[in-house]
Amino acid sequence: MEKPARPRALYEQIKQQITREIDAGRLKPDDKVPSETRLAKAFKASRMTANRALKELTEEGRIIRIQGVGTFVARPKPDAALLEIRSIAREIADWGGIHSCEVLLLAKETVTPDIGEKMDLAPGTDLFHSIVLHKDRGVGVQYSERFINPAVAPDYLAQDFVQITPSDYLLQVAPVQEAEHVIEAVRCPFHVRSHLQISAAEPCLCLTRRTWSFDRVATFSTMISPGFRYKLKGKFNKRVSQ
Amino acid sequence: MEKPARPRALYEQIKQQITREIDAGRLKPDDKVPSETRLAKAFKASRMTANRALKELTEEGRIIRIQGVGTFVARPKPDAALLEIRSIAREIADWGGIHSCEVLLLAKETVTPDIGEKMDLAPGTDLFHSIVLHKDRGVGVQYSERFINPAVAPDYLAQDFVQITPSDYLLQVAPVQEAEHVIEAVRCPFHVRSHLQISAAEPCLCLTRRTWSFDRVATFSTMISPGFRYKLKGKFNKRVSQ
DNA sequence: TATCTATACTTGTATAGACAAGTAGTAGCC
DNA sequence: GGCTACTACTTGTCTATACAAGTATAGATA
Known part of the structure; x- marks a missing residue:
């Protein structure tokens, strides 16, 4: 039933940090989120790990990614x-x-x-x-x-x-x-x-x-x-x- | 506006094949889906690519994965x-x-x-x-x-x-x-x-x-x-x- | 001025390998 | 029989690297 036996995965930590930044208002809608390479460096992770974190946040609708441009905080959806x-x-x-x-x-x-x-x-x-x-x-x-x-x-x-x-x-x-x-x-x-x-x-x-x-x-x-x-x-x- | 300029990604092909098998009834609920390594071999892809396909299908609720056991077609949800x-x-x-x-x-x-x-x-x-x-x-x-x-x-x-x-x-x-x-x-x-x-x-x-x-x-x-x-x-x- | 071009940066996809962790079965031992 | 240890297989995570493809900018060119 309980989940966290495994020490929190690195990509989860990255997700959590960004989520916190958004929830706390330090990152506002349309603000730029650090790029994969920056995040990778900051967390001493590989780019693929940062990529996974950002990909999942995209699927959760919290950020928007545009190829060649960057990653941005999504506007809250009125659904x-x-x-x-x-x-x-x-x-x-x-x-x-x-x-x-x-x-x-x-x-x-x-x-x-x-x-x-x-x-x-x-x-x-x-x-x-x-x-x-x-x-x-x-x-x-x-x-x-x-x-x-x-x-x-x-x-x-x-x-x-x-x-x-x-x-x-x-x-x-x-x-x-x-x-x-x-x-x-x-x-x-x-x-x-x-x-x-x-x-x-x-x-x-x-x-x-x-x-x-x-x-x-x-x-x-x-x-x-x-x-x-x-x-x-x-x-x-x-x-x-x- | 249109999306598919890029030739269909390999992980998409893997997803699609499994989806079709399920839709066509060849794979029924609780049936075992080929493991990552098998899929990788079948599609001449790396395990990470098969992993991505299965991970996304999991998020879409079509399959269930159990560590150490395998991957299975998700059970009926008539909703x-x-x-x-x-x-x-x-x-x-x-x-x-x-x-x-x-x-x-x-x-x-x-x-x-x-x-x-x-x-x-x-x-x-x-x-x-x-x-x-x-x-x-x-x-x-x-x-x-x-x-x-x-x-x-x-x-x-x-x-x-x-x-x-x-x-x-x-x-x-x-x-x-x-x-x-x-x-x-x-x-x-x-x-x-x-x-x-x-x-x-x-x-x-x-x-x-x-x-x-x-x-x-x-x-x-x-x-x-x-x-x-x-x-x-x-x-x-x-x-x-x- | 307007347009092309090289470049730097971004995300998207893919690979090959590694180790951790969970499960099921099997063989051998008491 | 009941237990343990081992093995084979699975998924979960992570790394380092590579190339493709889209975008923006600065600089050169017409």
Whole structure:
């Protein structure tokens, strides 16, 4: 599970130094990064080692390399919008509806092996569990179930989710580093169906989301909504080739 | 603008060969991929060159390498990467299936006001229209309908889409600058249902995609598939805050 | 002034060799 | 049988070198 048995590789050190320079703001977008030969000399490495470091940073989108010219710090890409986490409340407001919500469950439970695997938590420890029904003009439009890592949001159970949605609260207390979304079309399970007042045949969009905060899995949630659409738009920066 | 002035690099050839073996199903998930030394010998290349090919394939998630053991074809992940545009053929190959496809329609038509608006084309001008059914082991798994801007892919009608999928062909001739995806859960329309051999109640994922190339709308397509999932994962830039 | 040219520097690709480190199997030993 | 040591093979990292190819600049030339 843990990685670093090997003494940190030289090319990793070079990568890390450049990454730090960028993160610290000492290297700004479009600034020139030292050439391979310079880096090689500075780190007492061969050019190939410096080359590997720069090549990987290029693939990670942190720098841009132009043959014959040099290496430059990449401009940050605006693709976060693709993964932007919008609250259902805002969604409904944008649509012109009136949002309200009902808390169906809010409890501390024990980690099951199933959830434990997904959230990287040891079975038997505690986690928070909530089920919230979002409504538009009183009609259920989204059933959302969440599992929360208590280490990331210890006060989760004390919140009043009629005032603030779980999504909004979590975004406040736990900055999202990384997110994973899985989208599929499903038939609505019975216990959910009764809240959404739809027929068994109605196709529903099911969005399963995991988020990471502080280098840990923070939430694992499932949102089921009939008649919903998700829209993603973005520019491609990398070569999308085949 | 065009890229391939340089004769195709050797490591690219090695990558391509392995990729083809996987896509064609000759190499299945968990199958062993030839070792670096074998590949080097086969291609009359040095081990470092074979290493580069395998390293990049690893980063692209197509193979898995285990020190001291060997290199293996990566196991199924039936989640489509949304931001990349992956071909359904590869998706099926990853899953361990056998892909084939059938062209249901391939024609030049006249722009209707409806499509004209979405593709930013004047009604009355020409556009290409195709309907392709993708199959896994002969069973329909995806019905995809496309409208193509002739200015972007003038030779579209002359292609043999049994040999190369429309998606792959378009990626070759028209680099995607930007893409917009709309995802929804739908009931399958009758004319589509007969090809996919599913019941009317089966929820299907409907992905509507617009792509831009050369600063114009290049394609407008709708893909309907039952039992599909799309997966998105990504890091957030620092200031995604709220 | 405008244009060509030589040069210096950059990245891209490739080679041949080296050693480290991890794994699996085999042979031999107790 | 159970253990150890050895071997053969794998991937991971690194070096030193080489040539190709793209770019920018200064200087010479028309």
